[in-house]
Amino acid sequence: MYRATDFDPSDPMSMYQAAMRNGRGRNFDEYFRCYPIAMLPGPDRPDANHGGKVFLPPSALDKLTRLHITYPMLFELKNNKVKTQTHAGVLEFIAEEGKIYLPYWLMQTLVLEPGDLVQVQSTDLPLGTFIKLQPQDVSFLDISDPKAVLENAFRNFACLTTGDTFTFSYNDTTYSIAVLETKPENPKNAICTLETDLSVDFAPPIGYEEPSRKTSGTSTPRSMTGGLAGKGGVVHAQGSMAQAINYASIAPSAPGAPVASVHFSGSGNRLAPRKGKAAASRSETPVDTPKSAPPRAVNGPQPLRLGPGKLFFGYAVTPVKKKEDGEAEKESVHFAGSGQTLRKKKGDGKDK
Template identity: 40%
Template sequence: MDFEEYLRLQSQTFVQYYRCLPLSLLKKENADEDGNRVIMPLSALDRLARLNIQYPMLFQIKNPSTERVTHCGVLEFVSDEGFIHMPSWLMAHLGVLENEIVLVRSTSLPKATFIKLQAHTKDFLNVPHPREMLEYNFGKFPCVTAGETIAVTEGERRYYLDVLEAQPADAVCSLDTDCAVDFAPPLDYVEPPPHVVASKGSDDPPQPARFTGVAARMDGKPVEQQPTPSPAAAVNAVAPGVPKRKVRFGGPSAAGSGVSKSKEEGAGKEQEKQFTGTQYSLNS
């Protein structure tokens, strides 16, 4: 963006250059490093109010030197003038360092209808309440952009998820929306080898036929022919594959007070079966 365009946009929308600082420098208890909300100066709020910006307030952040773009929400307007405080992971995603310049522009994003995620490790499959965990963690992300890697937590555990796809646009608003979430197999997931079972054949070798000619009776009547024994069939070494089973996030299989002991014992066995991804509705 050249300087003339920058000045022209000042009267139409919110657009501003800021120097970037880590969110952790403010040492605020309500500032979450795992989300994508930033802290801006008070002057930004005054300008946004005059421009009648739609709520929730969402912003496009660009690294001018690399043209890399992502999106974020805002937590507070308490930073020093000319500075914006961002989560460290968001700075790393944009490729900006402390005190480097970013371009912030207000934007409006469509409501998310579909998001496809991919966990970095298959440990994510062991989360006991994945739907509740995602609904809680997505509350930290007012918007989601395809190509990002976000962090979600469950107790003391931290899981990293790649945002592979978002609909109806590459950047979507994830607040107050009924969104379907699909999961690709984890990055470290290895397809198990096919289960091969050889059919059991006879231990005795086949006996050669004693007589293969045509039989005849002395009185000329027809003789009932016995069927010639066929040689032993080849052993079929291909067995049906292991049945695929879906891991349903948010379904009845999620841990709860009504889960029987037999279901709990079967959960471990189901984890050994193939993971083919699943889809469910996520209410943020």
């Protein structure tokens, strides 16, 4: 026993040190019978079953208070029978005396059955800075915004341990996530996730396969000899699309092909003769002639009937020829005649 003279009652620090020497600085270390949260009396707690916090009896809170263990209260859970351990926080102190209620994934991690003994010790963990996760199923990729979903799920966790596989629920679906790596590194291989800026990285989900890249049959290869003509692509004569549409027979440059189009192929008549030429002596009245059906175009752009999943990017581009350097561009001169006025200008002499 320590006497009253062992500390100064007026000095708070001296009183605290005396209390520590009196045994109040020991860690919380107790054994409880474990049960899943589904067996907790009262209303269902589906959210608590997909988190990292446990339910302890009220006597545990009283002892934690006397041991001066403050927030956040983190615990190391051990199954000494099979030498497994993990870490968890506490959600509420409403369990029956001698019992602890755990999320089902924690019981699986510790290899516990309902009614088994589990050792609970208070501990301290560093604030996490990095964590690497691996989804256990490819269905995790169906979540449109996994970052926001995980941020919401982490609210039910106080700490995470390397090697654990925790669960969370989203849209009535339960997802399993394995913890592959945590930083900073420490002997307990666990981190605290409360009030910290945590960077998250993902490994490919189990069962995920990279999609194979298949060359599409609709792609048009670039010509090896022509390159680009007039900044437009050149269709390769031996390409798969050219073969599919029989490009050699419908191309405008096919040998022996007639004119590309027969529309508007008639001759025009002028209403007034050109300047300097005599007026046409013949009658300008057109003579009715029997109309014949215009010949059908056998060349030029033809209607393409492509199968599903195929594209056609047009015919070969013929660049426009540019005028030679130094050639003067002839421009017609409009309104170049001299004008006349009915009034005489000022200063002109009057007629005598």
